[in-house]
Amino acid sequence: MSEIYQDGRYLGQNPTWGEEDSPVKAKWIKKILEQNTLTPTAITDVGCGSGRVIVELSQHYPKCKFVGYEISRDAFTICSKKAAENITFLNHDFVSDDHTTEVLLIIDVFEHVDDYIGFLRSIKDKARFKIFHIPLDISVQTVFRASPIRRVREKVGHLHYFTKETALATLGYAGYDIHDYFYTAGSIEAPSSFRQRIMRVPRMACFSIHRDLTVRILGGYSLLVLCQ
Secondary structure, three states: OOOOHHHOOHHOOOOOOOHHHHHHHHHHHHHHHHHHOOOOOOEEEEEOOOHHHHHHHHOOOOOEEEEEEOOOOOHHHHHHHHOOOOOOEEOOOOOHOOEEEEEEEOOOOOHHHHOOHHHHHHHHHHHEEEEEEEEEEOOOOHHHHHHHHHHHHHHHOOOOOHHHHHHHHHHHHOOOOOEEEEEEEEHHHOOOOHHHHHHHHHHHHHHHHOOHHHHHOOOEEEEEEEEE
């Protein structure tokens, strides 16, 4: 994992550690659990950041035990304040721990990891179900403009860039069985810039006609995937 998460650079550019996006991410996770009739009793969030995703989920699953792993000291300072009776945060490396769980959340994480294939293989047997949220940074407009891909590298530390096809192929190559997936539209449901607000209407209109083509051309979407 890059040093930017330990030396204050990431915190300087992202002081909330993405906390404002957590409610909508929790909503998507709840949706995929319900679509697959899963009511977990133990959920672990790897790279939990601000910790708010599992705090939001705990409101819907009050009998579930939640654990958040975060290796960044800066992020741990933020998330540790949210600990509760059924929520524990650990400033540990999940890969090296012997912790296992029922559902593992890997939300916007492995695109930041140098050896992402090795990382995916190392966590595969630590839970029965795994839920991944994967930014789809590659689209016609991002490749044409170039600046969006450069920006996510410089501001949020993305090292690897995916389309829906390469994201699913990566999980399959790492040994995962894919059970369910759907697109998520953070640029529509939680726009963070003026450009995203401008693009909201055309993205929604085109997505209603042809989802894959809209994502491939206009971008602005991610993929939520349930695996075993």
